[in-house]
């Protein structure tokens with residue numbers, strides 16, 4: 126049997142619904158930690174409760190703590206795979222942060238639940254068991270950080286939460302899942318592309334994220350300069366365009382050596398320099414805007430944050446954003 130490090134961080138998988146109020150809340154005796162026994166016939170489990178936070182409370186600080194915990198554990202113990210339970214709201218962000226920063230070939234799998242532990246049809250234990258099966262699979266090695274829920278295996282880079290409450294919420298809109306779990310097998314039908322890792326030791330920089338919209342005015346972007354942000358991610362329109370009203374402030378910000386990364390606010394597709402009108406992709410490229418390759422806004426924000434905090438910022442920028 127494989128040795129699996131199981132790290133709990135909180136989220137609905139660790140919550141209960143209160144009969145009196147109907148509110149779903151974190152509880153002190155984390156119910157998912159009590160399920161460890163049931164996993165013992167599948168793997169040797171070493172269980173740690175890193176924190177018990179709803180995932181909207183998770184920040185890059187906790188993500189970095191998790192990275193450091195995994196680095197230490199991999200060095201010290203004989204571990205074949207890591208499973209992390211996490212709230213689903215920001216699960217994709219922690220998964221992508223770890224994907225970009227943890228240098229290992231062993232499987233790292235994040236999972237969570239859409240229904241709390243005492244709700245009818247609770248999906249927590251089932252998803253946890255699936256994640257343990259994937260982390261124990263030799264085929265899961267060298268695939269980067271994976272996300273497993275509802276019988277599907279996704280890459281951290283592509284997966285996103287697409288539905289507020291459905292158990293089938295996690296989807297990879299660009300490329301689909303890379304594998305599935307059924308009663309007796311874990312099967313990968315695709316392999317992710319080569320990835321590079323950018324270990325960072327601290328997070329000192331700040332990156333803001335804006336969704337671009339029709340008639341957007343330049344003042345909020347100008348405020349970012351005043352507030353001392355080091356980078357900005359814009360979720361642009363369509364293939365990567367913005368209203369002409371914000372082009373001058375974008376040019377001004379880049380001249381001040383603040384990086385601006387552009388993604389598309391569309392659910393699918395990538396931002397490109399196609400259009401030649403004011404605010405079109407070509408004018409943005411000319412101004413020095415960096416086009417992210419198909420990442421969504423929240424992941425491009427983490428990628429920029431990691432690049433800016435890396436000891437070789439220029440090289441990290443080049444590698445992460447292929448510039």
Ligand SMILES: NC(=O)C[C@H](N)C(=O)O
Pocket residue numbers: 135136137138178179180181211212213214215237238239240
């Ligand atoms: N399903 C969930 O886990 C959602 C919860 N609000 C969380 O992210 O902590």
